[in-house]
Amino acid sequence: MSLDSYTTLGNSGLRVSPFSLGTMTFGEDWGWGTSVADAEAILARYIEEGGNFVDTANVYTYGHSEKIIGDYVAGRSGLRDRLVLATKFFCNLYRNDPNGGGASRKAIIAQAEQSLRRMNTDYIDLYWLHNFDAFTPVEETMRALDDLVTSGKVRYIGFSDTPAWATAQAHTIAQFRGWAPLVALQLNYSLLERTVEGELMPMAQQLGMGVTPWSPLAGGALSGKYTRQDVGRTDADRGWMVSGYLADKTFDIVDELRKIAAELNTTPAAVALAWVQGRPGVTSTIIGARRLSQLEDNLKALELQLAPEHIAALDGLSTPTLNFPAHINGQSAANLAHAGATVNGQATEPIYFAPETDAQRY
Template structure:
């Protein structure tokens, strides 16, 4: 597989690369990002390899990430229509302004205009709601997004980090009213965060939404840099975003990743990314890099094919605890078809006397 092995995103005709380039690391305003020169080198290499799907947000490095991307593309006008540029709204970049963020009509339109200026473009390919706004009626949010699509300033819309019930509600309302539908969701998904398998991913599969995982390496915790042997010695670039993962479960998974990487002559990071990208429902995995070498390392995952035994070993070490009702529904097929064959697979008889 390569970056130009494009696939459609959800129930749409939008074609995107199997790996999306995340740009949260673009800019040094947060203390651990890439310089402008390094960011442009990463962009250039990703595009050279055939990548077309670039993900940013208004809040990333306080707007600098969008500006770096905008300056780069503006200087290469032939690129714009070849790229799928996605950005997010919600976070307030204007302290003291109660309407500076969120998902109200006023906030959405203002944030879109600000992002368009920083990106130096007249349209956004995919506009994500970044977080859940419990204070704004969902009809107001979806109608404002539909207006942006109708005006041509936005092509498609999606939700990031929103509960499954709220996403389904918004999508259903949009469908019934003939507004622009949600074509994708963005979520935190990795070998260390598999709880989206409970509701979010099944919802996306049923409703025709693409799934674009972020932090597939858990902020770097699964990169292979942090091992049991080096516990407490390696400093995490992102501090608490990584250190909170560095526990025995992580080290067990990293040990398995290292073993598989040795078998396949690759890196633990590539193995972890290959696992995510080949999960049911996943369309395009968001990869990040602060250095060009990290991007090259991550792209190795495109050529990996994990064996069923390798996948099973990783699955066993990372099995999530799914809360109600996922834990109950997991046994529903057996209760409904006890002892029968469903979709060619036998079910287990239920002994109600136990």
Template sequence: MNLDHYVTLGRSGLRVSPLCLGAMTFGEDHGFGSSVKESEAILDRFIERGGNFIDTANAYTRGHSEKIIGDHLGRHPSKRDRAVIATKFTANLYLGDPNGGGAGRKAIFAQCEQSLRRLQTDYIDLYWMHVWDKHTPIEETVRALDDLVAAGKVRYVGVSDTPAWKVAQAHSLAGFRGWAQFIALQIEHSLLERTVEGELIPMARELGLGVTPWSPLKSGVLTGKYTRENAGKHKADRGPFVLSALTDKAYAVVDKLVEIAGALDTTPARVALAWVVARPGVTSTIIGARTLAQLDDNLASLEVELAPDQVAALDAVSAPTLDFPAGFLRMAGAFTNGGTTINGESAPAWPMAPKNDGERY
């Protein structure tokens, strides 16, 4: 697969690259990240290779990420119109202002105008609700988003980091009312975060939402940089995010990644990304890069083809514990399928079933 093998995002006609460039580290405002010059070079390299999907948020580096993209792409119509620029609302950038963030109508409209100014564009291609705002009725949020679409300030809307039941409620409500529906779902998904396979990903596939995973390398934990042998010897830029993830299970996954990478003459990071890219329901995987070298290494993941036994090995070592009823329903396949194969899925016979067809009461 190449970066210019575009795919449609969810149940829409929006064409995006199979990898999305995450711009959370554009700017050094948090004490780490890419300089303006390096960020611009990363943008150029990604676009030169065929990438067109760029993801940011009003909160990323306190708005500086959006400004970098606006200065480099937004102000140039020929560059801007070829890019699919996604940004997010909900984060409050104004201390003490109760309407500075959230998903209420006043907050959404204000955040959208601020993002448009920073991005130096007349429209946002994909506008994400960054996280669920439990203090705002979902009807108010989806209606406000529909108004932005009708006004031409937003082309499509999506949802990120929100419970499956709330996404389904909002999506169904918008459909009934004839409002703009979500076309995509952004969630954390990696070999170390697979609980989303219980509710969120099945929901997205059922509703026709394209899945765009974030942190597919778990903040760098799955790059192969952190191993049992050098535990405690590396200083992580994202400190707590990395250290809290360095568990025995994480090291077991990294060991398997290193083993498979050696067999394929590639890197653990590329193997980890290739696993996410190939997951059912995934449309475009969000990659982050602070340097051109990191970007090039991540882009090379599209050249990695994992054999079925390698996928099975990674699945086994990273198997999640799913909340009820997801785990139970996996087991219950035998209860409904009765030892048959349906839609390519086979299940053993239910132990309590009769040995043969017998009499049907």
């Protein structure tokens, strides 16, 4: 597989690369990140390798990320229409403006106009709700997004980091009213964050939403650069975004990643990325890089084909305890095995069945 192995995003005709370029690190405005020159070099290499899916947000480096992308694309004739540019709304960049963020009609339209200006473009290919807004009626949000699609300023819409029930509600309302549907879901998904497998991933598969995982390396905790021996002696580049992961469970997984990487002559990061990209329902994994060398290392994951035993070993170390109703649904699925059914290709033992034969049923 390569970056130009394009696939459609959810139940849409939009074709995207299997790895999306995440640009949260573009700009040094947060005290860490990538210079403009290095960001442009990363963009250039990603596009050169066939990548077409670039993901940003209005809040990334206070809007500088969007501007870096916009300046780069605007200076290259014909490039804009060949790229799928995705950005997000919700976060408020204006301290004294109560309507500067969120998912109200006023906020959505204003944020879209600001992103269009920063990216120097007249349309956004994929516009994400960045976080759940519990204070705005979902009908207001979806109608405003549909108006942006109808106007031509947005092509497709998706939700990021929103509960399954709220996402399903929004999608169903849009379908019933003939509004633009949700075609994609952006989730925090990695070997260290698998709780989305309880409801969000099954929902996305059932409703035709392509999944684009973010932080597949848990901020770098799964890259292999952090070890048990270094705990407390090495500061994580992203502070609390990484340090909270640096515990025994993480190091157990990293040890297995190192073992598999040695077998396959690759890196622990590439193995972790290959695991995420191979999960059911995943369309395009978002990879980030602060240096060109990091991008090149991450792209090696596209060349990997993990063996079933590799996947099983990683699954065994990372499978989460999922909330209700995941457990009881698993029991129900297991009972289907009594009639010859399988669950994810695996036959399982039934939980309960009456001991009598078919002929003795009441």
